[in-house]
Amino acid sequence: MADAAPPAAAAAEPSKSAQKKAEKAAKMAQAKAEKAAKVQTTVAVVGGKKADDIIGITVSKADHFAQWYQEVVLKAEMIEYYNEIAGFYILRPPAMYVWNVIRKWFQERIEHMGVEETSFPMFLSSKSLEKEKDHVEGFAPELAWVTKAGDKDLEVPVAVRPTSEAVMYPYYAKWIRSHRDLPFRLNQWNSVVRWEAKQTTPFLRAREFLWQEGHTAHVSEEMAGKEVLEILELYAGVYEQLLAVPVVRGRKTENEKFAGGYYTTTVEGYIPTNGRGIQGATSHCLGQNFSKMFDITVEDPNQKGQHMHVWQNSWGLSTRVIGVMVMIHGDDKGLVLPPRISKVQAILIPVGLTAKMTAEEKTAHIAKCDELLAEIKKAGVRADIDVREGYTPAWKFNDWELKGVPLRLEFGPKDAAKDVVSYARRDTGEKGTVPLAELATAIPALLETVQKAMYDKADKAFREHRLVIQDWSKVVPALDDKNVVLIPHCLDMKCEDRIKDLTKSEEQVEGPDGQKAPSMGMKSLCIPFEQPAEKIAEGTKCLSPECERAAQTWVMFGRSY
DSSP states (O other), X not given: OTTTSSOSOOOSSOOHHHHHHHHHHHHHHHHHHHHHXXXXXXXXXXXXXXXXXXXXXXXXXXXXXXXXXXXXHHHTTSEEEOTTSTTOEEEOHHHHHHHHHHHHHHHHHHHHTTOEEOOOOSEEEHXXXXXXXXXXGGGGGGOEEEEEETTEEEEEEEEEOSSSHHHHHHHHHHHOOSGGGOSEEEEEEEEEEOOOOSOOBTTTBOSEEEEEEEEEEESSHHHHHHHHHHHHHHXXXXXXXXXXXXXXXXXXXXXXXXXXXXXXXXXXXXXXXXXEEEEEEEEEEEETHXXXXXXXXEEOTTSTTOEEEOEEEEEEEETHHHHHHHHHHOBTTBOOOOGGGOSOSEEEEEOOOOTTSOHHHHHHHHHHHHHHHHHHHXXXXXEEEOOOTXXXXXXXHHHHHHTTOSXXXXXOHHHHHHTEEXXXXXXXXXXXXXXXGGHHHXXXXXXXXXXXXXXXXXXXXXXXXXXXXXXXXXXXXXXXXTOEEEEEEOOOHHHHHHHHHHTOEEEXXXXXXXXXXXXXXXXXXXXXXXXXXXXXXXXXXXXXXXXXXXXXXXXXXXXXX
């Protein structure tokens, strides 16, 4: 499902010898993860102070991207490390606000499509997983098993869901009795557990994460395919309309598609700082593969008396979206939030309150600020006022910049004399004033300007770094220059695997744990729906120097998360 890993499942409960091997591997993975967690939480020393003791960001995004990212999400109060178990994170209110905005936006639109909300149990048995084992054998190491209840061993161990095909589809077989029941569309918002052995990173790779997973059934391939693209466009909308993040819509190659599915569509993002692609969300057509596994059939409406297996889709979007947004828009001061998903869109800070002012003057000034705040809120802006005592205006400016609030409003005696409010944009630092009489219209308009400018900036960066290349010698240099590439490709799976080896580079890059390592090879990101204007000439060969096959289409490759 979705944007994290292959679908659910694994073989049934293993033999004793296999179980011992699995336990040993799990212990090794745990030790590795705990070591990685220590690396994650190691603090730098800057100017004689620990980085944790410094309010602002202590490293440059360009120079130490991994450390910068982890400082930003921690200090901007998006996450907290869950120290009890490595690889788990606490999502704090600012992060949950972003997720809930996405949830509301997406939920409204899928309800309009006829998708209903559901909730299935989080545990599944080894027996149900057995049905899918041939499709997802590689997923077994990431399954978390419950083997005890209190001090008693369970007769049959149960797994914590890594996704829900095996949980849901037996009931689809029970509930779908006729073609008149189709389309059958359910979605649930939940968490899943995948016991990652790799380095974990907040939002991008965690052992438990939030997502939505939609599972639908249809009477025909055509109806299933129509929904696949409708959902994909909604995912693109989440990124582009809410998060101000451009994405490329496309189809995964056979190598990269959802295991056990018919085909996978995807939205792919790009991180300018390190030039990596990142999968944003996926919408899969499962074909009839799973309906055959779980015996989900209806009478064929075109052949009376004949039964057919339904066509199925699954689609998912996870909290990874938040990490993508942070990496693309953030800067050396901290978060930069798009206005549409920011809990506080505008923060009003009273300034110019000096020791020479009387108590009455200060009270009157704050009262005027409260009036302005009420007017801004009435215009539909999510605004707040910072009247915390004991902090200078400059300290407050830095604090709200760290948290990414899109617009800072300042109001002091000099502003009052001119009947204006001063503002500073978080995305560009641009400053100006707004007449008090125009607050109700100017502030919302300014926020929309910020939203569009953030998208345009990110879109420009992505387009400038999608290079169309027909000379193999230019591929690795393009990757080293932080680009993704569009190349003529044969779509052969073995050729695609070989390309990954051929494009490894000795250039040292910083990994998620902050350690330097040689650059990875590139892999296919997608076959873009929007192909380059230049058509592939008849007879053009696959760009791989070791391949003699004809090129089938332009494929976007890149180093990726």
